Amino acid sequence: MEARALQPLAVIEDSDEDFEALSRVLRETTAYDGVKRYVSGEEALAGLLEGRDRRPALILLDLNLPGIRGIDVLAALKRDRRVRAVPVIVLSGSSREEDVDAAYDAGANAYLSKPLDYTELRRIVLSLHEFWRVASLPGQGE
Known part of the structure; x- marks a missing residue:
């Protein structure tokens, strides 16, 4: 059976270059729609916590953001009852153990x-889609 797209997807990423690469992968694989x-x-918290935007099915979060740090965005999202159940995947340039x-935490x-x-980014995005489609999102894996 053809895989259904996860809609919508939120990407919290300040780098235009990184976002463009990710967008290209998403378009090519059609794994996600409604990015x-x-x-x-600040923009993410306003959109996601103040109800300005639709609740996403999945959030990809960079840690190195201007203003409010990604780790603080993550903590705020997980404290809010409206979005705490939305899976958040940190996609960061850092591989430091403390990060x-x-x-x-x-x-x-x-x-x-x-x-x-x-090519590795494409592989990761396809893996993420398959994992969350099958394991974490009710009705998406049928």
Whole structure:
């Protein structure tokens, strides 16, 4: 059976280059549809916690954001009853153990280091889609 898209997807990423690569992968794989980008922690919290935007099915979060740090965005999302159940995957350039531990302590559902290679990014996005479609989103894996 053909996989249904996860809609919508929120991406909290300040780097235009990283977001463009991720967007390209999403378009090519059609794994996700309805991508909403936030370029800062403040923008993400306003959109997601103040109800300005639709609740996403999945959130991809960079830790290195301008203004409010990604780890603080994650903690705020996990404290809010309206969005705390939304899976948050940290997709960060950092692979430092203290960053990984802090992300999981704040409630991250997964932590992935951003690959530098486009092919690896594509593989990761496809893996994320399949995992959350089958394991975490009721009705998506049928």
